[in-house]
Amino acid sequence: xxxxxxxxxxxxxxxxxxxxxxxxxxxxxxxxxxxxxxxxxxxxxxxxxxxxxxxxxxxxxxxxxxxxxxxxxxxxxxxxxxxxxxxxxxxxxxxxxxxxxxxxxxxxxxxxxxxxxxxxxxxxxxxxxxxxxxxxxxxxxxxxxxxxxxxxxxxxxxxxxxxxxxxxxxxxxxxxxxxxxxxxxxxxxxxxxxxxxxxxxxxxxxxxxxxxxxxxxxxxxxxxxxxxxxxxxxxxxxxxxxxxxxxxxxxxxxxxxxxxxxxxxxxxxxxxxxxxx
Amino acid sequence: xxxxxxxxxxxxxxxxxxxxxxxxxxxxxxxxxxxxxxxxxxxxxxxxxxxxxxxxxxxxxxxxxxxxxxxxxxxxxxxxxxxxxxxxxxxxxxxxxxxxxxxxxxxxxxxxxxxxxxxxxxxxxxxxxxxxxxxxxxxxxxxxxxxxxxxxxxxxxxxxxxxxxxxxxxxxxxxxxxxxxxxxxxxxxxxxxxxxxxxxxxxxxxxxxxxxxxxxxxxxxxxxxxxxxxxxxxxxxxxxxxxxxxxxxxxxxxxxxxxxxxxxxxxxxxxxxxxxxxxxxxxxxxxxxxxxxxxxxx
Numbered sequence: 001x002x003x004x005x006x007x008x009x010x011x012x013x014x015x016x017x018x019x020x021x022x023x024x025x026x027x028x029x030x031x032x033x034x035x036x037x038x039x040x041x042x043x044x045x046x047x048x049x050x051x052x053x054x055x056x057x058x059x060x061x062x063x064x065x066x067x068x069x070x071x072x073x074x075x076x077x078x079x080x081x082x083x084x085x086x087x088x089x090x091x092x093x094x095x096x097x098x099x100x101x102x103x104x105x106x107x108x109x110x111x112x113x114x115x116x117x118x119x120x121x122x123x124x125x126x127x128x129x130x131x132x133x134x135x136x137x138x139x140x141x142x143x144x145x146x147x148x149x150x151x152x153x154x155x156x157x158x159x160x161x162x163x164x165x166x167x168x169x170x171x172x173x174x175x176x177x178x179x180x181x182x183x184x185x186x187x188x189x190x191x192x193x194x195x196x197x198x199x200x201x202x203x204x205x206x207x208x209x210x211x212x213x214x215x216x217x218x219x220x221x222x223x224x225x226x227x228x229x230x231x232x233x234x235x236x237x238x239x240x241x242x243x244x245x246x247x248x249x250x251x252x253x254x255x256x257x258x259x260x261x262x263x264x265x266x267x268x269x270x271x272x273x274x275x276x277x
Numbered sequence: 278x279x280x281x282x283x284x285x286x287x288x289x290x291x292x293x294x295x296x297x298x299x300x301x302x303x304x305x306x307x308x309x310x311x312x313x314x315x316x317x318x319x320x321x322x323x324x325x326x327x328x329x330x331x332x333x334x335x336x337x338x339x340x341x342x343x344x345x346x347x348x349x350x351x352x353x354x355x356x357x358x359x360x361x362x363x364x365x366x367x368x369x370x371x372x373x374x375x376x377x378x379x380x381x382x383x384x385x386x387x388x389x390x391x392x393x394x395x396x397x398x399x400x401x402x403x404x405x406x407x408x409x410x411x412x413x414x415x416x417x418x419x420x421x422x423x424x425x426x427x428x429x430x431x432x433x434x435x436x437x438x439x440x441x442x443x444x445x446x447x448x449x450x451x452x453x454x455x456x457x458x459x460x461x462x463x464x465x466x467x468x469x470x471x472x473x474x475x476x477x478x479x480x481x482x483x484x485x486x487x488x489x490x491x492x493x494x495x496x497x498x499x500x501x502x503x504x505x506x507x508x509x510x511x512x513x514x515x516x517x518x519x520x521x522x523x524x525x526x527x528x529x530x531x532x533x534x535x536x537x538x539x540x541x542x543x544x545x546x547x548x549x550x551x552x553x554x555x556x557x558x559x560x561x562x563x564x565x566x567x568x569x570x571x572x573x574x575x
Contacts (some may be wrong), residue, residue, distance in 0.1 A: 101432065102431075105432060105434065124440075130443075131440055131447070134439075135440045138439045138440060138443070139434075139436040143439065143513045144512060145443065145446060145515050146514050148443065167448075
């Protein structure tokens with residue numbers, strides 16, 4: 001299995017004090033993710049999946065279903081309460097949650113990319129668009145000013161942000177442009193794995209289409225594996241080859257995207273697909 | 278401060294150097310730790326001194342813990358031995374450390390306390406330089422949370438400081454920091470070398486003298502041990518450079534008093550509105566004047 005890039009097993013995150021009944025009394029069957037006995041919130045429980053090189057995995061679900069939590073744990077923004085994730089990179093494998101803080105930071109900076117729904121999370125609005133990309137490059141130990149400039153310019157051009165606007169503050173950019181700067185920043189270190197958290201939510205339709213096109217082009221060109229979190233079935237249909245459906249912190253259905261959209265098995269997925277059509 | 282005032286030694290029982298022996302011991306221990314971990318900001322229990330925090334209490338506590346009756350002390354404030362801060366601190370040390378010699382000549386001093394300058398004259402292995410520090414943490418400009426700064430220091434994560442420099446180069450085509458230039462010590466910790474001008478930063482590198490930095494208000498001591506690597510943060514293709522004292526014709530401006538063209542200059546505007554320059558290091562300037570007049574007589 002040399003093509004595998006990420007393997008996630010039993011990933012869980014519980015907020016609160018936890019009791020032995022947390023798991024058995026929450027989930028889609030009970031229609032809640034709050035434990036009635038101790039009040040803990042089961043944000044995600046027992047998430048399992050594998051991701052292969054160049055593949056796009058979609059995670060779909062309603063607000064609070066644990067899809068963002070899953071991605072945040074993998075990007076080290078949050079610490080899981082249980083479970084493991086193995087990252088396969090350049091012939092090595094890394095047990096992600098046993099790495100120390102410095103190793104995690106280095107993996108996050110050099111091997112992963114993240115695009116948030118809100119550009120304020122992913123970009124520093126105190127500095128220029130080019131500076132944001134420079135930050136990523138500097139974090140991965142590139143300290144040559146000329147090269148940083150060229151790379152940042154190329155990345156912005158690649159994501160269709162005019163080079164002339166490179167030294168302007170992203171505050172002055174439109175929402176779609178800010179999102180493209182975020183994508184350029186995420187791609188700066190040519191990561192083999194990219195996380196996209198609701199990247200098109202809140203953008204108008206034509207801009208959405210342009211961003212989605214860009215993401216697909218990047219996947220074809222660079223062979224970047226991606227995990228796309230969204231509540232928009234259209235995005236999933238367009239981008240993802242395989243999809244996980246989450247509800248109340250559990251994965252309730254997983255499989256090929258076409259299969260899930262055409263022949264949903266779980267009642268919730270059926271409702272989801274029916275409501276979108 | 279009244280220079281003729283005498284401390285009531287018998288009544289109050291002030292010990293040599295104002296600080297009690299336990300306080301001095303604690304400061305010395307922190308100095309040892311700071312030397313052992315070059316550039317690391319060692320926390321210490323900064324004592325209340327009979328002067329406001331921010332007036333050099335950090336440097337003074339270092340000086341008072343290090344000084345002995347056989348030491349010769351020089352105190353400078355921005356290069357000058359005669360400005361208010363230097364005079365007051367010197368008088369305080371004379372008052373509280375009977376028997377200590379004071380000097381204005383760099384080469385005579387065994388201990389030099391300085392505010393924001395390193396003497397022009399190269400220091401020797403026999404000397405210790407104490408610098409007064411207002412803001413010890415170089416990362417404070419990019420990260421407000423001290424807890425997160427500590428993690429960044431621990432992981433030697435200084436990319437955000439470089440982003441700051443990148444933005445400078447983008448906007449002004451050069452790095453515009455005039456003082457407090459972030460400097461990496463021994464390949465790991467980046468320090469704020471106190472507000473010394475860029476001119477002085479290369480002199481921290483492989484310095485034969487021990488350089489100690491004390492921040493009284495921020496309660497930190499850190500050190501550049503003798504013969505330690507001290508590199509200013511730069512890009513690979515943009516070299517660090519010091520102040521450029523050339524006029525519009527490209528000639529090096531000379532000091533108006535001693536005529537030196539090799540020292541760090543202060544810009545002065547005289548009563549007529551004319552801009553002149555003068556050595557910032559008064560001890561260096563005077564010595565240079567003496568050499569020149571001696572040469573003329575000979």
